[in-house]
Amino acid sequence: MTTFNSLGLSKSVLKSVLEMGFEEATPVQEQTIPIAMDGRDVIGQAQTGTGKTAAFGIPMIEKINQDIKKTQGIVIAPTRELAMQVATELNKLGQYKGVRVLPVYGGTDMGRQIRELKKQPQIVVATPGRLLDHVRRKTINLTNIHTAVLDEADEMLNMGFIEDIKAILAELPLQRQTLLFSATMPKEIHEIATKMMKKPETVRLKAKQMTVERIDQYFVEVNEGKKFDTLTRLLDIHVPDLAIVFGRTKRRVDELADGLTARGFRAEGIHGDLTQGKRQNVLKKFKNGGVEVLVATDVAARGLDISGVTHVYNFDIPQDPESYVHRIGRTGRAGNDGYAVSFITPREMSHLNLIEKTTGSKVKRLQIPSPDEAHKGQQKIAVDKLVESLEANNLDAFHAQASELIEQYDSVSVVSAALKMLTKERKNVPVNLTSLSPISTKHAEKNKSNKKRYNDRKNGGKGYNRNHKSKGYNSKKSGGGQYQKSGGGRKRSYQRNQNS
Ligand SMILES: Nc1ncnc2c1ncn2[C@@H]1O[C@H](COP(=O)(O)OP(=O)(O)OP(=O)(O)O)[C@@H](O)[C@H]1O
Numbered sequence: 001m002t003t004f005n006s007l008g009l010s011k012s013v014l015k016s017v018l019e020m021g022f023e024e025a026t027p028v029q030e031q032t033i034p035i036a037m038d039g040r041d042v043i044g045q046a047q048t049g050t051g052k053t054a055a056f057g058i059p060m061i062e063k064i065n066q067d068i069k070k071t072q073g074i075v076i077a078p079t080r081e082l083a084m085q086v087a088t089e090l091n092k093l094g095q096y097k098g099v100r101v102l103p104v105y106g107g108t109d110m111g112r113q114i115r116e117l118k119k120q121p122q123i124v125v126a127t128p129g130r131l132l133d134h135v136r137r138k139t140i141n142l143t144n145i146h147t148a149v150l151d152e153a154d155e156m157l158n159m160g161f162i163e164d165i166k167a168i169l170a171e172l173p174l175q176r177q178t179l180l181f182s183a184t185m186p187k188e189i190h191e192i193a194t195k196m197m198k199k200p201e202t203v204r205l206k207a208k209q210m211t212v213e214r215i216d217q218y219f220v221e222v223n224e225g226k227k228f229d230t231l232t233r234l235l236d237i238h239v240p241d242l243a244i245v246f247g248r249t250k251r252r253v254d255e256l257a258d259g260l261t262a263r264g265f266r267a268e269g270i271h272g273d274l275t276q277g278k279r280q281n282v283l284k285k286f287k288n289g290g291v292e293v294l295v296a297t298d299v300a301a302r303g304l305d306i307s308g309v310t311h312v313y314n315f316d317i318p319q320d321p322e323s324y325v326h327r328i329g330r331t332g333r334a335g336n337d338g339y340a341v342s343f344i345t346p347r348e349m350s351h352l353n354l355i356e357k358t359t360g361s362k363v364k365r366l367q368i369p370s371p372d373e374a375h376k377g378q379q380k381i382a383v384d385k386l387v388e389s390l391e392a393n394n395l396d397a398f399h400a401q402a403s404e405l406i407e408q409y410d411s412v413s414v415v416s417a418a419l420k421m422l423t424k425e426r427k428n429v430p431v432n433l434t435s436l437s438p439i440s441t442k443h444a445e446k447n448k449s450n451k452k453r454y455n456d457r458k459n460g461g462k463g464y465n466r467n468h469k470s471k472g473y474n475s476k477k478s479g480g481g482q483y484q485k486s487g488g489g490r491k492r493s494y495q496r497n498q499n500s
């Protein structure tokens with residue numbers, strides 16, 4: 001166990017870290033913080049949800065010179081939501097040092113952003129497109145930047161972003177430290193990265209598999225036309241606290257969100273065609289429980305840290321094994337348990353094999369549940385609700401009526417009637433999705449020929465827990481007693497009766 005105390009942090013940063021509830025450093029923090037604080041370039045690869053943000057954030061904050069009120073550090077992240085989230089985490093880490101952090105991303109008012117940048121926040125966290133815009137307009141001062149971070153580095157150096165990133169890095173001072181982090185790092189991208197850095201130290205957490213062991217991984221083999229019913233049945237049985245359903249296209253996401261809503265789920269979609277205001281709003285509702293199922297394209301696959309996401313469903317299997325890793329990594333974070341189910345059409349089975357091989361994980365088969373099993377799942381929720389109410393023990397006002405009922409009817413019938421009323425009848429609204437063609441594996445094999453390198457890693461992401469100001473999701477992996485008290489509103493028992 002490595003405490004942050006032994007990592008040689010300054011008093012103010014240490015105070016922030018402790019206040020954030022971090023008791024001990026995660027393995028990636030333990031290994032990369034000393035090297036980064038030494039001023040060296042680092043490529044850090046560790047599983048999803050293992051604290052990479054603080055692994056680059058802490059050294060970066062430590063390096064900020066408070067006497068210089070100029071922009072000194074820059075973090076580039078692939079999506080707006082991630083830029084926001086990273087900025088928030090850096091703000092927390094730098095709160096006692098008084099470091100000013102500004103998120104900068106598209107879809108927001110340019111004029112205001114320019115005014116904010118003029119004030120020279122010490123750290124800017126930006127998406128590539130908007131950042132390049134500012135670089136070209138010369139509305140960001142880069143001359144004092146000593147640290148640059150690419151979060152989700154492989155994604156940032158992937159086809160879609162690489163030219164922007166190259167253009168941005170070319171404008172940064174040569175005398176700088178560059179830090180790259182991601183849960184995945186395909187070899188060809190690693191090579192590109194190395195060329196952009198100065199003798200980088202690569203830190204790879206040894207893990208047997210690229211995915212976190214605490215995420216139980218399943219698949220259902222299901223025809224395209226049966227996917228939607230299968231999804232709603234699984235949701236009825238699993239009763240996730242919060243679930244993310246990934247779809248392949250924006251249209252798919254819209255159709256899924258509408259279909260789930262029609263069947264009575266509180267679901268909303270998020271993808272790149274929505275206005276920034278709408279995107280933020282959906283995410284906010286998901287975080288506070290107003291939305292229980294977030295349907296998303298890969299825009300939500302990388303980096304997002306939302307506590308309480310117990311389940312991830314790959315309604316459409318992703319093209320790349322890397323995307324698979326990031327998508328399912330939205331659950332099972334910071335030592336919590338998670339559960340992931342991928343929907344595979346018969347023709348995509350070989351694609352699943354490729355994912356298993358590349359990520360080194362075993363994905364277990366799950367039977368498609370019957371409508372009856374789904375209904376039983378709903379009954380179980382009714383029972384939970386009833387038990388919760390029983391244990392809350394403020395039922396005096398109902399005692400007289402209850403006694404009368406028990407005199408007239410037998411008690412089992414009375415309770416059954418109550419349960420029937422509490423059981424949500426799932427609306428069987430027909431939902432027709434526009435059909436998608438299966439993923440082609442040949443294409444994937446061709447592009448991803450050198451993935452065996454991941455197989456010799458050992459798990460590095462376990463064994464730490466925040467125990468202070470915990471985000472309140474306790475793993476109940478074994479299911480515990482049948483009638484768990486669900487404590488507080490929407491928290492429900494974590495069921496794993498997937499075979500029932
Ligand atoms: N030392 C720690 N102890 C407890 N919790 C921590 C610690 N470090 C980070 N966390 C928390 O763990 C969660 C995951 O961290 P973070 O988002 O940095 O993961 P990540 O490795 O970047 O994941 P991803 O690959 O998905 O981006 C966050 O809620 C973060 O606050």
Ligand SMILES: [Mg+2]
Pocket residue numbers: 052053151303
């Ligand atoms: Mg991250």
